[in-house]
Amino acid sequence: NAGVTQTPKFQVLKTGQSMTLQCAQDMNHEYMSWYRQDPGMGLRLIHYSVGAGITDQGEVPNGYNVSRSTTEDFPLRLLSAAPSQTSVYFCASSEPGRYFSPLHFGNGTRLTVT
Amino acid sequence: DQQVKQNSPSLSVQEGRISILNCDYTNSMFDYFLWYKKYPAEGPTFLISISSIKDKNEDGRFTVFLNKSAKHLSLHIVPSQPGDSAVYFCAATLGRYNFNKFYFGSGTKLNVKP
Secondary structure (H helix, E strand, C coil): CCCEEEECCEEEECCCCCEEEEEEECCCCCEEEEEEEECCCEEEEEEEEEECCEEEECCCCCCEEECCCCCCECCEEECCCCHHHCEEEEEEEECCCCCCCCCEECCCEEEEEC | CCCEECCCCEEEEECCCCEEEEEEECCCCCCEEEEEEECCCCCCEEEEEEECCCCEEEECCEEEEEECCCCEEEEEECCCCHHHCEEEEEEEECCHHHCCCCEECCCEEEEEEC
16 A cells, blocks of 8 residues: 655745645545644644545645645645745645544655745 | 644653653643654654543553643653654644644654664
């Protein structure tokens, strides 16, 4: 099982450019989410989805867009990259309907905006 | 303001001794607490969890303690092994209908010396 797959692993953007971070999971999980990890800040929730066609904002949604057209995929779009979006981005998935379900994370995308 | 805090950025212990990682939280509504372990260039992996109705949970060498009155939890690793060297994140969630939203601490880097 591949689990949660993120591409690309590394990306450098110039200020103002746009791009999409890809995330796919093969565990048939309904819940998917995007976090960013910054030094001294831990992981912060950007956007999440509880199923295909349903998305909502997390703690730090500004400058990012998401959509969920299938259960497997949850891409994160940067509309106009800014240096403040330099970070490591993690996609995660989990199962609903159980009393407790931990997040399964991908290996991350390291993004640098110059 | 961060609702989950890990005030020790790093911890160094000798192999075979006990490692104690600490975490404080501010939101008394948190219902589940988790610890994740992260190696470089990988995503966080789930380690152990505890429900707010318990004060202790054990899994092999790992034990998590919860003190609700102090809003404090800790992770004990006994005995510590060099392979335990990693960054440990504590996380909290508001319960069974919020498993898509977790709040993370900033992490503690554990170094276990042979």
